[in-house]
Amino acid sequence: MMSLNRNRPHFLRLLVNLKVKGEREKKVIRGIMSTGNALDEMTQGSNGVGGGVKDVYGEDSATEAQHITPWTVSVASGYTLLRDPHHNKGLAFTEKERDAHYLRGLLPPACLSQELQAKKFLATLRQYEAPLQKYIAMMDLQERNEKLFYKLLIDHVEELLPLVYTPTVGEACQKYGSIFRRPQGLFISLKDKGKILEILKNWPEKNIQVLVVTDGERILGLGDLGCQGMGIPVGKLSLYTALGGVRPSACLPITLDVGTNNEKLLNDEFYIGLKQNRATGKEYAEFVQEFMSAVKQNYGEKILVQFEDFANHNAFELLEKYRKTHLVFNDDIQGTASVVLAGLIASLKPLGGNLADHTFLFLGAGEAGTGIAELIAREMSNKTNAPVEEMRKKIWLVDSKGLVVSSRKESLQSFKLPWAHEAKPVTTLLEAVQVIKPTVLIGTSGKGKTFTKEVVEAMSSINSKPLILALSNPTSQSECTAEEAYTWSKGQAIFASGSPFDPVEYEGHTFVPGQANNAYIFPGFGLGLIMCGAIRVHDDMLLAASEALAAQVTKEHLAKGLIYPPYKDIRNISANIAAKVAEKAYELGLASRLPQPENLVKYAESCMYSPNYRNYR
Incomplete structure (x- = not known):
C-alpha cells in the first residue's frame, strides 16, 4: 500500500474502488492519506537544510522532520513499531498511543517518561565494570531506541563519550567480529566491484548528507583491522548526531573492505571480512574511484564524505585527488589539525605572544603530524602576512629515523619534504628537544611512553610553561600520561591529550588535563558544511x-x-x-x-x- 502511495493518482483510484467496512480499515486509510499529504507538503520547496524538504512542522530538516505518526510501521503491526529504533519509545508510549497503534498487551502496563527511562538505563550501565560491556549496552540501545540513545549521550556526554568513541571504540574494533549484531552501515568489498551504485541504493535511507568511510588499514594506533574498523565510522556518526545535531537518518557509515594484511585476522575462522591480502595500486585506486563516483551519482554534489583511518600512503593521495571534485574531509589530517590549532590559539593567553613567536616540535610525521603542522603554518602566515614557506621553518618533525632534515630529502616521503629544514641529523627525540629548543611538544606517533621523563624535564628546563600535547589514541598509545607530564615538569606543563585522563593532584594543586579530541571539531564542522550547502x-x-x-x-x-x-x-x-x-x-x-x-x-x-x-x- 505504501509503495503505491508514491504514485498518488493510481493509489487514490485504488482507494475509491475499495469497500471499506471496519473502523480499523478506515483508520488505516485516514492515516495513509494524512501521511501522504504531509509528505507531499514536505517535498515541496527547499527551505530546509536537507535540500527539498519544507519546514512544515516547525523544525529544519537537518533534524528529524517527521512529527507525523510513522504509519508505514505502526498500522501494519504494533509489534513492528516496537522494533523500529527510529520511532520506538518503549514504555513511554501513552495509553492513548497504545490503543491507537495496537500496542495494548505488547507492553507492561507501566508508562515511563523518557527522563525516567534514561535514569533507569544509566543506573544499569553503571553496574557494568568493563568499558566494552558498556559499549555493547549502548550499541544495543541505539539499535532498539534511537532517541533514548541520543538523549543519554547528549545529557551525559562527558561520561558516555569515552564509551562510544575513544578509547573504548578501539577495543570494540578489535573485537568487532565477535560483537557484531546487525548492520549499522554498509560493507562494500572488492567482490562488489562494478555494483557499488546498486549497493548504495540498498541502504533504506535516501536523504543522506554525510558519509564516514574507512578501509580499516590504520585504526587509531592499533593498525590494520580490516573490515572490523567499521566501529570507527559508526562511532563518528553517532557523534555527528549527538554533538553536531545532524539527524541520524542522514548519516551513513561505510567500510571499504579491500582485504587485510593482519595475519591474525586472516587466520581467524570467525573474521567477518575478506580473507585476502590488501589490494594496492591500480586495483585499489579503481575500486575507490568507482565508490566516489557512485556516491556523487547517488547522493549529489553536496554529500559530505569523511575519510577515516586510512593509512598514510593512501590518506594524503585520496584527499588531494578528491578535494577538487567532491566535498571531502579527512578527519585524521584536517580534523586533528583543526582541534590542535584551537588548543594552541587558546593557550596563547597563559603562554603569551603570538603563534609565530613559538617553536613547534612533533614526534610523528604521518598524516596527523604533517596535517597539524601545515594548518599551524597557514594560521601563522595569515596572521603575519608572511609566506607559508617561511612559517614552516618554525615547525620541526621527528619520525622513526630521527629529526626530519634536509640531508635526508632523497629518502623522505613527499608529504615530509616541506618540513626538511637545515640542521644536523639527530636520531632521538631528547636530542631534538635539546637542539631545537621548542616551546611546544606535540605527539602524533601512535606509540605510547615516548615522552620520557628526560624529555619532559628537558622541555621544562627550556620553558617556564612547556606546552605538551600527547595526542595518540587510544590511552595505551598516549606518549605520556597526564600524571607523568605534571609530575615530571613539577607542575609547570600545560598538558592535553587525545584520550581522556583524570585530574591530577600535585603538591596541593589540582590540574585538569584537556582533551584534544576531534569530537570538538568534526561534528560542528560537518553541520556547518551541510547547513550552507557547501560544495567544497x-x-x-x-x-x-x-x-x-x-x-x-x-x-x-x-x-x-x-x-x-x-x-x-x-x-x-x-x-x-x-x-x-x-x-x-x-x-x-x-x-x-x-x-x-x-x-x-x-x-x-x-x-x-x-x-x-x-x-x-
Whole structure:
C-alpha cells in the first residue's frame, strides 16, 4: 500500500474502488492519506537544510522532520513499531498511543517518561565494570531506541563519550567480529566491484548528507583491522548526531573492505571480512574511484564524505585527488589539525605572544603530524602576512629515523619534504628537544611512553610553561600520561591529550588535563558544511573552526589548566563552529544555499536534531 502511495493518482483510484467496512480499515486509510499529504507538503520547496524538504512542522530538516505518526510501521503491526529504533519509545508510549497503534498487551502496563527511562538505563550501565560491556549496552540501545540513545549521550556526554568513541571504540574494533549484531552501515568489498551504485541504493535511507568511510588499514594506533574498523565510522556518526545535531537518518557509515594484511585476522575462522591480502595500486585506486563516483551519482554534489583511518600512503593521495571534485574531509589530517590549532590559539593567553613567536616540535610525521603542522603554518602566515614557506621553518618533525632534515630529502616521503629544514641529523627525540629548543611538544606517533621523563624535564628546563600535547589514541598509545607530564615538569606543563585522563593532584594543586579530541571539531564542522550547502572544503574553513573553538575557552577554563572547553557545552560549541564554517563558505563563494541566514548561530541551533520523544496521534 505504501509503495503505491508514491504514485498518488493510481493509489487514490485504488482507494475509491475499495469497500471499506471496519473502523480499523478506515483508520488505516485516514492515516495513509494524512501521511501522504504531509509528505507531499514536505517535498515541496527547499527551505530546509536537507535540500527539498519544507519546514512544515516547525523544525529544519537537518533534524528529524517527521512529527507525523510513522504509519508505514505502526498500522501494519504494533509489534513492528516496537522494533523500529527510529520511532520506538518503549514504555513511554501513552495509553492513548497504545490503543491507537495496537500496542495494548505488547507492553507492561507501566508508562515511563523518557527522563525516567534514561535514569533507569544509566543506573544499569553503571553496574557494568568493563568499558566494552558498556559499549555493547549502548550499541544495543541505539539499535532498539534511537532517541533514548541520543538523549543519554547528549545529557551525559562527558561520561558516555569515552564509551562510544575513544578509547573504548578501539577495543570494540578489535573485537568487532565477535560483537557484531546487525548492520549499522554498509560493507562494500572488492567482490562488489562494478555494483557499488546498486549497493548504495540498498541502504533504506535516501536523504543522506554525510558519509564516514574507512578501509580499516590504520585504526587509531592499533593498525590494520580490516573490515572490523567499521566501529570507527559508526562511532563518528553517532557523534555527528549527538554533538553536531545532524539527524541520524542522514548519516551513513561505510567500510571499504579491500582485504587485510593482519595475519591474525586472516587466520581467524570467525573474521567477518575478506580473507585476502590488501589490494594496492591500480586495483585499489579503481575500486575507490568507482565508490566516489557512485556516491556523487547517488547522493549529489553536496554529500559530505569523511575519510577515516586510512593509512598514510593512501590518506594524503585520496584527499588531494578528491578535494577538487567532491566535498571531502579527512578527519585524521584536517580534523586533528583543526582541534590542535584551537588548543594552541587558546593557550596563547597563559603562554603569551603570538603563534609565530613559538617553536613547534612533533614526534610523528604521518598524516596527523604533517596535517597539524601545515594548518599551524597557514594560521601563522595569515596572521603575519608572511609566506607559508617561511612559517614552516618554525615547525620541526621527528619520525622513526630521527629529526626530519634536509640531508635526508632523497629518502623522505613527499608529504615530509616541506618540513626538511637545515640542521644536523639527530636520531632521538631528547636530542631534538635539546637542539631545537621548542616551546611546544606535540605527539602524533601512535606509540605510547615516548615522552620520557628526560624529555619532559628537558622541555621544562627550556620553558617556564612547556606546552605538551600527547595526542595518540587510544590511552595505551598516549606518549605520556597526564600524571607523568605534571609530575615530571613539577607542575609547570600545560598538558592535553587525545584520550581522556583524570585530574591530577600535585603538591596541593589540582590540574585538569584537556582533551584534544576531534569530537570538538568534526561534528560542528560537518553541520556547518551541510547547513550552507557547501560544495567544497577550503583550508580557511578549518582555520575558522579552530578560531571558533578557541573562542569558547574562558579565563575560568584556563585557570584550571584547560585549553579546551568542557564537553557539557558541546552543542553550543558545535553551533558556533558551524556558524563560522558556514560564514567562511559564504565568503569564499562555496555555499549553495541562498540567501545567507542573518544569524548563523541561531540558524545552526535550529538545524540540530532533537532526541526528545514526539507524541503520535
